[in-house]
Amino acid sequence: MEKITSKVRVREILAQAKLGWKQQGLNTLLIGIQEGLLKKKVSFPLLEYAAKEIVTWIPENDQTIFIDALVATDEMGSYVMAGMVLQLQLPLMLEQSILKACGYMVIGGQWHICDIVGERVLGHALLTFPEKTTSLLEQLARHPDKWVVRSVGVAIHYAVKKGLAPEFAETMFKLLLSLSGATDFHIKKGIGWGAKTIAKFHPTIIARHMDSIESSETRQWFRTKVTRGLNRNRIAKSL
Numbered sequence: 001m002e003k004i005t006s007k008v009r010v011r012e013i014l015a016q017a018k019l020g021w022k023q024q025g026l027n028t029l030l031i032g033i034q035e036g037l038l039k040k041k042v043s044f045p046l047l048e049y050a051a052k053e054i055v056t057w058i059p060e061n062d063q064t065i066f067i068d069a070l071v072a073t074d075e076m077g078s079y080v081m082a083g084m085v086l087q088l089q090l091p092l093m094l095e096q097s098i099l100k101a102c103g104y105m106v107i108g109g110q111w112h113i114c115d116i117v118g119e120r121v122l123g124h125a126l127l128t129f130p131e132k133t134t135s136l137l138e139q140l141a142r143h144p145d146k147w148v149v150r151s152v153g154v155a156i157h158y159a160v161k162k163g164l165a166p167e168f169a170e171t172m173f174k175l176l177l178s179l180s181g182a183t184d185f186h187i188k189k190g191i192g193w194g195a196k197t198i199a200k201f202h203p204t205i206i207a208r209h210m211d212s213i214e215s216s217e218t219r220q221w222f223r224t225k226v227t228r229g230l231n232r233n234r235i236a237k238s239l
Contacts, residue, residue, distance in 0.1 A: 003041040010050050013037055018057060026062060030069050038075035047077050048120075051084035063089070064100070071104050079104060079113050083120030090125050098125055098136055105147040111186055118151035118190075123158025130159075130168040134175075141175055149179070150190030157197040170205045173198050177212055180222035192225035199229025206230060 004010060017032030037050060055063060067082040082104060086097040101121035105114045122140075126133040133155075141152045156164075156172045164172075172194070179191045199206050206226055212218065213226055 001039075001041055004037070004046065005043075007046065007049055010037070010042075010046055011053070014050060014053055021058070026066055026069070029058075029066065030073075033070065033081075034073055034075065034078075038070075038073060038077045042077060044077075044080050044116075047080040048084045051081040052088065054081075055085055055088055060089075071107065074108075076112070076116075079108060079116045080120070083117045086117075086121045087124045090121070090129065094125060094129055094132055095136060098122055098133070098140075102140065102143070102145075102148045102151070105151055106145050109147065111147075111150070111189070114147040114151050114186075114190070115154050118154035119158040122151055122155035123162075126155050126159040126168070126172070127162050127164055130164065134168060134171050137172070138175055141179055146184050146187050149182075149184075149187050152176075152179070153187075153190030153192065153194035156194035160194070160197045160201055166202055166205065169198055169202050170208075173202075173205050173209065177209065177218070177222075180218045182219075188221050192221060195222060196225040196229035196232075199226045200232045200236070203230055203233050 004013075013032070013036035017029050017036060020032050021029035033050070033054075037047065042050075054066075058066060063085055067085050070078040071082050083101065086101050089097045098121060101117050104117050108114065108117070122133070122137065126137065137152050137155060140148050143149055153176065156169075156176065160169050160172075176191050176195045176198070179187070180195075182188050182191060206213070206229075213223055
């Protein structure tokens, strides 16, 4: 299997796909991307780069059709590219892009797809548009699908790691606390990931909520994640 390691090679593949799109339409573009990139060994950053390049020349009303078809191939890289396209659409279509991302996670039905899309769309939305996104995440935390609920924790982990303001991090920790009674394995993984990251970067938030953390209503798995995050904070300070 060919390994693609440079933007130069990606641009060559995109140029061929673009030519096919102009001559024969979106289906030819999809085939060009699938054969040229998705069935090759390509790093996530290069797939993200490819998505950024594509949206500079494909019309906005065709972008959703394109990424829907891309995701339908069920190639792992298709979720990376679709997630990046949705991320680029966030400034104009925040809620619509987040809901579309949730749909992809439900379709994908696997933890790595949830994390790929969750970080790039929900996580980036929380980081860049925290006022609007916090309320959306609070709604998604009650979603019937486990992958969508897991993605709430994934998004919080990403945004906090990238520098989410403390006041929003605290709001999100309260949301995670409300989910600390979860029993599903994958939900616990996502929620615990977010809680651990907040504990690592914002131990003062943890201190303010220690009574709730130690409450009998909070399950041990959640407390363990918080403790691990606090330990990582101590280790980082000692280095």
